[in-house]
Amino acid sequence: MVAPHSESRSTLATISRTVRPAELPVGAMLELRPNCECCDRDLPPESTEAMICSFECTFCRSCVESKLKGRCPNCGGELVSRPRRPAEKLAKNPASTQRIFKPQGCAGAAE
Ligand SMILES: [Zn+2]
Ligand SMILES: [Zn+2]
Numbered sequence: 804m805v806a807p808h809s810e811s812r813s814t815l816a817t818i819s820r821t822v823r824p825a826e827l828p829v830g831a832m833l834e835l836r837p838n839c840e841c842c843d844r845d846l847p848p849e850s851t852e853a854m855i856c857s858f859e860c861t862f863c864r865s866c867v868e869s870k871l872k873g874r875c876p877n878c879g880g881e882l883v884s885r886p887r888r889p890a891e892k893l894a895k896n897p898a899s900t901q902r903i904f905k906p907q908g909c910a911g912a913a914e
Contacts, residue, residue, distance in 0.1 A: 835888060835898035839863035840877075841870060841909035846885075848898040853885040861885065866909060876908040 835848045836859065844863045846853040852864045856875035860882075867873060867882050875882055888896065 832896055833885070833888070834859050834861075834901075835885070836861040836903055837898060837900055838902045838904065839866055840903050840905045841866040842906070843902070843904045848888050848893055849890075851884070851887070854882040855885045856880040856882050861903070862909075870909050877905070 833855070836846070836855075838844060838846055839853075839862045840860060841862055842865075844852075844866075846861060846863055853861060854864055854867045855861050856878055857880050858875070858878050860875045860877045862871060862875075862882060864884075871882065873882055874880070888898070
């Protein structure tokens, strides 16, 4: 007779240690979105071409200057250069990987 070891339970006394006091609240840092909403160009965290509004709508500099005239097509707010996050911070606080692409909003803003 061979008894399987399926029921071996280890003591889970370490659970209380894994509960962290306070995670950083979501939204405490910039998302650093990976692309321009207008042309879908890649905007990596170290890019100096990335510009954002106060809601973090993210665009490349050429779209901001040529199509958007410095204004966010989503909220009408001003667009400013996105600060770059130091590489060592990126390791712990990685940039967003969720691409947002809304070219129709950009077309509306063009004159
Ligand atoms: Zn663009
Ligand atoms: Zn916006």
